[in-house]
Amino acid sequence: MLISFEGIDGAGKSTQIKKLVGYLTLKGREVLTLREPGGTEVAEKIRLILLESRHEISPIGELLLFSASRAELIEEIIKPALAENKTVILDRFFDSTTAYQGYGRGLNLELLRSIIAISTCGITPDITFYLDIQPEDAIRRKFSEKSLPIEFDNSELDRIERSGIEFYRKVRQGYLEILNESQGRLVSLNALDSPEEIHQRITALLDERLKA
Numbered sequence: 001m002l003i004s005f006e007g008i009d010g011a012g013k014s015t016q017i018k019k020l021v022g023y024l025t026l027k028g029r030e031v032l033t034l035r036e037p038g039g040t041e042v043a044e045k046i047r048l049i050l051l052e053s054r055h056e057i058s059p060i061g062e063l064l065l066f067s068a069s070r071a072e073l074i075e076e077i078i079k080p081a082l083a084e085n086k087t088v089i090l091d092r093f094f095d096s097t098t099a100y101q102g103y104g105r106g107l108n109l110e111l112l113r114s115i116i117a118i119s120t121c122g123i124t125p126d127i128t129f130y131l132d133i134q135p136e137d138a139i140r141r142k143f144s145e146k147s148l149p150i151e152f153d154n155s156e157l158d159r160i161e162r163s164g165i166e167f168y169r170k171v172r173q174g175y176l177e178i179l180n181e182s183q184g185r186l187v188s189l190n191a192l193d194s195p196e197e198i199h200q201r202i203t204a205l206l207d208e209r210l211k212a
C-alpha cells in the first residue's frame, strides 16, 4: 500500500506520519517512510540544490530537479518496497509538484502531467491525506515555537519557503483544485484540529479502506 501526505509547509504532516507509523507498526505491518525530495544518495544531493542553495532556479529547472529526485526514489526504493508488500508512507509526492510548480509557479498543467507520468512510471498513491491550512496560520505555527517576528529574520527558511505568502496562497488553491479532481483519492483534513483528532480520522479511514 502506498500512502502519501500533502499540504503546505507547516501543516503538520510530520506529526501525523509519526503517529501513523506507530499505529501501522503495532498492527504488524512493515512500514517504510520516505520524504520528498530525497531518499537516495543522488536524490539527497538534488534536495540540497533545490532547498539549500542560494542560486536562482528557473521554474522548469525546479520542476525537472524535483522530478529527477522522484525518479531515483521510485526506481531505487519505492518499486522494490511495494514488491515486498511493505506499506510505503510518503511525506509529499507528485501532488506537491502540481500544487507548487503548477499552481504556485504557474507552469502548464498538461506539461506537468506528462513529466509526472514519466518520473513516477505511473505509480499513484492508494490514498493521500491532505492537511488543509491557511498560509497565515501555517506561518504563525512555524514561528510560534521560536517567538521570533518573521519579518526580522528569514535566514532559517529554505529556498522554496522564501517564495512569500502570495506563492503559498496559490499553492493552497492548487491543492483544493487537486482535491476536487481526485475522485476520492485525496482526503482533506483540517490541520487546525488537534493532532489526536486528525490521527483518529486517518486511522478510521484507513481501516475502512483496508476492509473494503
Ligand code: TYD
Pocket: 008, 009, 010, 035, 036, 037, 051, 066, 091, 092, 093, 094, 096, 097, 098, 100, 101, 160, 161
Ligand atoms: P521539506 O523541508 O521536506 O518541507 P516540508 O516539511 O514542508 O515537507 O521541503 C520540501 C519543500 O519542497 C517544500 O517547500 C515543498 C517543496 N516541493 C515542491 O515545490 N515540489 C515538489 O514536487 C516537492 C516534492 C516538494
